[in-house]
Amino acid sequence: MSTREDLIADAFVELADCLVDDFEVTDLLHRLIDHALRLLDADAAGIMLADATGTLQVVASNSHAVEALELFELQADAGPCVDCFRTGEPVTPADLATVRAWWPTFAPAVEAAGFSSAQAVPMRLRSEVIGALNIFRKGEGALVGGDLKLARALADVATVALIADRTMAARQVLADQLQQALNSRVLLEQAKGMLAQRAGVGVDEAFTLMRGHARRSGHGLREVAAAVVAGRGVLPT
Template sequence: MNGRASSRTERESRLLQAFVQLADTLVDDYDVVDVLHRLVEHCVLLLDATAAGLMLSDQRGGLRVLAHSSAQTEMLELFQLKAGEGPCLECVHSGEPVHVPDLAAETQRWPRFAPRALEEGFASVHAVPMRLRRETIGTLNLFRRETGPLVQEDLLVVRALADTATIGILQERAIRRGEVVTEQLQTALNSRVVIEQAKGVLALAGSLEMEQAFQVLRTYARNGGRRLAEVARELVVGELRPQQLLGTKHGSGDA
């Protein structure tokens, strides 16, 4: 088998793993925060993307950053929300994909976001809505350091990943009625708050970067077959000591 064929086989295997993990959310209890972090990681591994992020709508109609492949991506997504402009916001508001093959050509369209993204080293962005029928609950966003469009195969994959993740977030009754399950979405958003607090505790105790602290938290939760939010809460309230988790500091945290 030549290198190209081997690479394609490996990609197909990873793609199958990604869809199997997302499909599990349809039939079993699952940790939505961890699932969505795995989703953005799959996007970086499988697609021609440097980084990926995911925003979800909250109960008040606002948007929150729920998953990201790097701290840099999180900050750029948060900057969009603060600036009130950018491809990801347009994607959510329109319910349609927003493809930006050259950010340098969009400085008038997004005078605050485009220069900031370029400063961070990104040259193109592709935002895909997480939508069921007429309801858009969020957006899956790909950031690239190269200009140019995504190839058709990658466009199909990211659309399918976004659609599968959307269905996994919605309950069967809500699917029938065409409504968003706001309680489940809000639980995920609230969980993110305590997870951020736990990351801070670990970062301080172990002199870690925030991304390193998150990987420690994920590894400990996965090794114990527990939810991220449960472990985070115990750490924040003192039921777990940071040292109990820091033993997993060198865990891979791979999906």
């Protein structure tokens, strides 16, 4: 059985691979979420990135419920990701009472989704903040000490991979990557719905099926989603 140290090492190796290899943005973002869930005692996670106008957009999450919660956070203009993006610093309320005090509009949605903790760490390269990683827990407790450092490090590595200067200015790379992520999110939602209806499963399970197929086949998640849509809701063989 892998130790936590092994899992941490694997996480950084996997994320760092995106610095040198061609990668699919959607896969990178969901890998970051997977590692956050595995290493940070998180029950759910999501990612928001800023578009070319500086407006936050939901680009990835581990479930449909979390995506809805993050969209509500943007609509309410209140919550950990929003504050984290504005300040460039982690937002880690210690308990549910603090969540309620800081975000009275957002807190009821957090509780209705079954969470008692909502936190965020910035996705930042030096002084440039491009978004935030949202962490939700069913139990109370802030990310502190080594866990907070780990969360920031995971987000930092993913950020570097997103905006590493390749053949054009980093800002243009970021704009292109974000547009790709947004386009992929629309495609993924369509594929999840079609596969769920065809297979008679929930949309979250349909997403799990697509991710599993992508990893087994060595194809990108966006590529698998496109094949599901083209195949009218059937996983590619």
